Every structure is written in structure tokens, then in C-alpha cells.
Amino acid sequence: MEIRAIRQDEVDEFLRSDSRAFGWQLPEELLALYRQTVEPERSLAAFDDGQMVGVALWQPFDLGIPGGTMDAAGIASVGVHPTHRRRGLLTRMMKRQLTEFHEAGIPLACLTASESIIYGRFGYGIASFNERWTIERQHTSYARPFEAEGRLSFVTPDRAKDIFPEIERRAISGRPGAVLRPETSWSVLLADPEIQRRGASAYFHVLYERDGRPEGFTTYRLKDETVLVDLLMAATDDAHAALWRYCFDIDLRTTTTAHTRAVDDPLPWMLADPRRLKREVYEGLWLRLVDAPQALSGRSYAREESLVLGLVDSFCPWNQGTFELEASGAGARCSRSTKNPDLVLTAADLAVAYLGTEAFSALARAGRVEERAPRALARADAMFAHRPLPWCPYEF
Ligand SMILES: CC(C)(COP(=O)(O)OP(=O)(O)OC[C@H]1O[C@@H](n2cnc3c(N)ncnc32)[C@H](O)[C@@H]1OP(=O)(O)O)[C@@H](O)C(=O)NCCC(=O)NCCS
Missing domain, CATH: 3.30.1050.10 (SCP2 sterol-binding domain)
Known part of the structure; x- marks a missing residue:
């Protein structure tokens, strides 16, 4: 079976193949959005008799490491059709990618994995953990008095696209394991297609500013009595405390959930009753030392x-x-x-x-x-x- 970079006219089939591997059908609405995220020259596909049966792509990142950042290839959209599994196609794509990174002088490769059984054999190791949180509203009091110094406001997706990436850049600065969300990913996120809401509301985007300077934001949904926090990024401790306070205090809601939180986030230390914050740890970034x-x-x-x-x-x-x-x-x-x-x-x-x-x-x-x-x-x-x-x- 042939493995090669795809052509521009194969981008749609690449995206459909990726979806098939994950077991879902890609609606037109999402296809149009995702198209912009695929660069053919960085996208590999496996072909069986001319039919695409496996895919993997990468994008260039500046990955946070202790003391700075380093060039890294971020692997994504990895999948092999269920009709062609366990015949070594992923192994061949992984080998080809790593050889190309080595030849191009890219010292690191990274990814987020669907299952933790897959990538160790290719030399990837768990390089960061995340936490998933759930907390009931009545247990969200802070241990120390807190008065937000700035102001909160709702912003439109267009305004969010202008402001949020820079806040996120400041929030992750100096953080090993962090990468900047590419512009195309912001576009997909902020387009907020119906199919990704899973019965919850459309996104609300809330900005926190102090003295007119943007310092943090949260992007969340509401579902029944729960606030589902998808993003909360803060460049200052004041913004961090103000935004969580905001999420916890939304009227008519009893519970807040969040995911992909840092294991050393200060929130547990801010709460008066920290045990009430249910914390589930799961793996985040997988890293590969290419060189x-x-x-x-x-x-x-x-x-x-x-x-x-x-x-x-x-x-x-x-x-x-x-x-x-x-x-x-x-x-x-x-x-x-x-x-x-x-x-x-x-x-x-x-x-x-x-x-x-x-x-x-x-x-x-x-x-x-x-x-x-x-x-x-x-x-x-x-x-x-x-x-x-x-x-x-x-x-x-
Ligand atoms: C994960 C996936 C890409 C593996 O593709 P594949 O072509 O079957 O992988 P390979 O044949 O190269 O497998 C190499 C080895 O890894 C093992 N392996 C790969 N995926 C595995 C999985 N999900 N569970 C258990 N073992 C797995 C294989 O058994 C094989 O082991 P062996 O060398 O001892 O025989 C494919 O199963 C898939 O598309 N899964 C659904 C989508 C997905 O999870 N993609 C990954 C996104 S991060």
C-alpha cells in the first residue's frame, strides 16, 4: 500500500477518511470549516488500490519547554479505516513522519492521543497531565476575600477572534508543554457549529479587562443547570479569580464543569472547601524527542x-x-x-x-x-x- 503526501484536490477525501476512522460521518458544514486546517504537503495518506484508507497530518508549533520554546511538529488527524487496521499502516505513517522531521531538523514531535495504548511504541511519552473539574455552586466560596478589579463583558465571536489569541499567548507564556492555538483552529472553534454543541447552548464568550486592558476570557456553554467551561485563560491572577467567580455565580445554574485544566492551577488553593472540587487527572500532551x-x-x-x-x-x-x-x-x-x-x-x-x-x-x-x-x-x-x-x- 502506498503512503504519500496528499494533493490539494484530495483534502476533502482526507477529512472524510479521518472522520470514518473515528466512526462518524462528516457533515458538509464541518467539511467546509475543516478544509482550511489541512496543508496537503504536511498531510500523509495511505492508499489501497487508489482508495484512501489511512491519514495523518502535522503542523508546526513553537512548543514551550523549560527556559523557552522549541520547534515541534504537532501530529493530528491520525486514523486508519476499520477495514484496514492492524496491518502496520499507522506504524509506517509514524516512521515516515519522524524520518521527515529528523531530516528537516525538527527536534520534537507532539500530539494529543485518543487512547494511551497507541503511541508509546513509537517513542512518544506522556509529557503533561490535565484535570477535569466538577463543582457544585454552593461549595465555590473562596478562602480569601476577593474583589475583582476589572470588568466583564460579553463579546461576539468576531471580537473574540481579535482579542482572545493574544490573551492566550500571554497566559501560556513560560509554560512547558503549551502551544499556541493556530488561527485556523480559532476559526473552527468560534464558528461553533451546531453538531459540536451536543445538546448544549451555543458558546458564550466573556472578556475580562482591567483599565481597558484585556486580561482573560472564558468560552462556555450552558446545558440544563450546568455551566460547561471549555476555555478559561487568564494572563493575571486577578483575571483568573474573577473569571472563575463569574462562572460559579451564574444564576439558575447549580454546577460548573471544566476540562483541560493545569494540574498546578491555583483554583484548589483559592477555594474555602477544596475537597468539593472533584478533580480527575488524565493525560494531556504526548512528546517525542526526534533529535x-x-x-x-x-x-x-x-x-x-x-x-x-x-x-x-x-x-x-x-x-x-x-x-x-x-x-x-x-x-x-x-x-x-x-x-x-x-x-x-x-x-x-x-x-x-x-x-x-x-x-x-x-x-x-x-x-x-x-x-x-x-x-x-x-x-x-x-x-x-x-x-x-x-x-x-x-x-x-
Ligand atoms: C489507532 C489507529 C490509527 C491504529 O492504526 P493501525 O494501522 O491499526 O496501527 P498499526 O497496525 O500500525 O498498529 C501497530 C501496533 O499498535 C497496536 N495498536 C494500534 N492501535 C491500537 C489500539 N487502538 N489499541 C490497541 N493496540 C493498538 C497494534 O495492535 C499493533 O501492535 P503490534 O505491533 O504488536 O501488532 C487505528 O486503530 C484508528 O484509526 N483508530 C481510531 C481513530 C484513532 O483513535 N486515531 C488515533 C488518534 S490520536
Whole structure:
């Protein structure tokens, strides 16, 4: 079966194939919206006798990492028709993508996954977690007195499109794991097609400004007695507290739910009765170190320290081997080494630790990292630790 980049005239079939793989029929209304999100030269398809049976695309991101951002390929629209599964088509598409990223010098790849069983085998590791929240209105009092200093107003989708992306950019600045929502995704989101409402209201968009300066927003739906918060982004703590207060206090509603919240969001610490906030943790971003030495030398470290890593990476053999990482005040360097490794681990497990999501020592206790030198785990933990914790508020 052939795998190749699609042509412009195959974009609609690409989108239909993707939908079929997920088990739904793509209505015309959505096809027209999604068309703009597909760049043919970054979109692969698998063909069986000329018929499209598998798809995967990527888009360029600046991914937040400790100390800055790094070029990353964001993988999306991955699917293989149920008629052609478990014959290695996804494996071939993954291999082809990663080889292309390697050749193009893109050091990282990332995605959000439909199932957590799929991507580990391709060297992706869980690099951030999200929380899903539910809270009843009567338990939403804040622990400390709070008086919002700014003002709230409803805005139209057109105005939201002008203002919200910049607020989101400020809100995620300095956040490992975060990427900017592409303009095309804002267009799809704000178009708010009926089919995506699932019986809830159309979107309400509320802006928070202080002294005329936009500082936060929320985009939510109402369904029966529940406020369904899809987005709430705040560039300041005042905006964050004001917007949650607003969501909790909407009259005639008894419950607020939210998803894709950061695990270190301050809200639980703001509540007088934090146990009443029901918190469910689930995985967020999956990360792949396409070029491990480039990725490792590009982030900042909490300690001036050196570490020799034995990397196991059969899917991207160019990463396989031993690398010495040296972090100093002047930055980090990472190069091939003939020394004995301090730690031995797979590329997927290194991706889990890379943004600071999990400590090497925890991965070692799970049998995923082997310590070969005394105190190597403690040194690695101290080096890679980072706050804030990774968070990717944009699911793609
Ligand atoms: C996930 C999906 C793309 C996999 O495609 P595929 O062509 O069947 O994958 P492959 O044949 O390359 O599978 C490679 C390996 O992964 C395993 N695998 C892949 N998807 C799996 C899944 N959903 N559950 C369990 N195992 C899976 C296969 O069993 C195979 O294992 P093996 O090497 O031990 O035989 C396909 O099942 C699909 O389209 N699912 C619905 C849409 C979806 O979830 N897409 C992913 C969006 S993030």
C-alpha cells in the first residue's frame, strides 16, 4: 500500500477518511470549516488500490519547554479505516513522519492521543497531565476575600477572534508543554457549529479587562443547570479569580464543569472547601524527542550538573546510543559519549521526564529507568525539575 503526501484536490477525501476512522460521518458544514486546517504537503495518506484508507497530518508549533520554546511538529488527524487496521499502516505513517522531521531538523514531535495504548511504541511519552473539574455552586466560596478589579463583558465571536489569541499567548507564556492555538483552529472553534454543541447552548464568550486592558476570557456553554467551561485563560491572577467567580455565580445554574485544566492551577488553593472540587487527572500532551541531543541541549536546567544517558530508541535509530549532557550557567551541551551511562532509558521515558512532568526516580520505581551510577537518579531529578508543570491547554 502506498503512503504519500496528499494533493490539494484530495483534502476533502482526507477529512472524510479521518472522520470514518473515528466512526462518524462528516457533515458538509464541518467539511467546509475543516478544509482550511489541512496543508496537503504536511498531510500523509495511505492508499489501497487508489482508495484512501489511512491519514495523518502535522503542523508546526513553537512548543514551550523549560527556559523557552522549541520547534515541534504537532501530529493530528491520525486514523486508519476499520477495514484496514492492524496491518502496520499507522506504524509506517509514524516512521515516515519522524524520518521527515529528523531530516528537516525538527527536534520534537507532539500530539494529543485518543487512547494511551497507541503511541508509546513509537517513542512518544506522556509529557503533561490535565484535570477535569466538577463543582457544585454552593461549595465555590473562596478562602480569601476577593474583589475583582476589572470588568466583564460579553463579546461576539468576531471580537473574540481579535482579542482572545493574544490573551492566550500571554497566559501560556513560560509554560512547558503549551502551544499556541493556530488561527485556523480559532476559526473552527468560534464558528461553533451546531453538531459540536451536543445538546448544549451555543458558546458564550466573556472578556475580562482591567483599565481597558484585556486580561482573560472564558468560552462556555450552558446545558440544563450546568455551566460547561471549555476555555478559561487568564494572563493575571486577578483575571483568573474573577473569571472563575463569574462562572460559579451564574444564576439558575447549580454546577460548573471544566476540562483541560493545569494540574498546578491555583483554583484548589483559592477555594474555602477544596475537597468539593472533584478533580480527575488524565493525560494531556504526548512528546517525542526526534533529535534527542538537540532537544536536551535546548532546554534550561535547575542545576549545573552533568549526566550520561544511555538511550534506547529502536524506532528512531539515530537517537540510539550514549550521550553526555552538561548543564552550566552558559547553557547546556549534549553530545555522543564513550563514557559508561549513569542512566539507561528509552526515548519515550526520556520524553516523560524532559519537560519536568515526572521524576526519573519515579520512572525507575516503575521499572522504566535503570540507574547505573550512584546517585544518578537524584542528580537527574534535581537537574530536570521544573515549575510551572507542563500544561497544554490546546487539544489538537
Ligand atoms: C489507532 C489507529 C490509527 C491504529 O492504526 P493501525 O494501522 O491499526 O496501527 P498499526 O497496525 O500500525 O498498529 C501497530 C501496533 O499498535 C497496536 N495498536 C494500534 N492501535 C491500537 C489500539 N487502538 N489499541 C490497541 N493496540 C493498538 C497494534 O495492535 C499493533 O501492535 P503490534 O505491533 O504488536 O501488532 C487505528 O486503530 C484508528 O484509526 N483508530 C481510531 C481513530 C484513532 O483513535 N486515531 C488515533 C488518534 S490520536
